[in-house]
Amino acid sequence: MLEKTIETPTETVVDFGFDGKLAVHPNQTPVINEAYTPNPDEIDWAGRILDRTAAAGIR
Structure with a gap:
């Protein structure tokens, strides 16, 4: 019951x-x-952001 109340x-x-x-x-x-x-799409998006910032020399 508690689980449904906060979902x-x-x-x-x-x-x-x-x-x-x-x-x-x-x-x-x-x-x-x-x-x-x-979710997998959010993880993929974050990976692309990290790849692009690294490619641009941003740390």
């Missing part, structure tokens, strides 16, 4: 750009972790 609000704060969330119960952590885990 939508957690997804909302991720969409708003927040980079963390507190859990008041250990059962909430899997939901929070899943919401903040990047």
